[in-house]
Amino acid sequence: MDSILRRCKKCGRYTMRKDRCPYCGGELEVPHPPKFSPEDKYGRYRLLMKIMSGEIKLNQDAVKTILTKLSQTKANE
Numbered sequence: 001m002d003s004i005l006r007r008c009k010k011c012g013r014y015t016m017r018k019d020r021c022p023y024c025g026g027e028l029e030v031p032h033p034p035k036f037s038p039e040d041k042y043g044r045y046r047l048l049m050k051i052m053s054g055e056i057k058l059n060q061d062a063v064k065t066i067l068t069k070l071s072q073t074k075a076n077e
């Protein structure tokens with residue numbers, strides 16, 4: 001899926017221009033959606049539940065990392 005939006009690699013702002021950033025002149029890239037979108041808060045909890053219930057098999061270190069990341073994200077909201 002091609003987005004009409006471009007994101008500046010330098011300042012991180014979004015623009016509809018395709019050549020360069022109108023704010024700082026930086027290089028543009030097509031923004032990729034983050035793995036955990038802020039709009040999909042429930043998806044995050046669904047994933048968490050699956051990990052906690054053992055439906056998704058992960059080693060303990062991976063589980064710890066994910067849980068830490070999720071709780072940090074939650075605290076920053």
Ligand SMILES: [Zn+2]
Nearest residue numbers: 008011021024
């Ligand atoms: Zn920029």
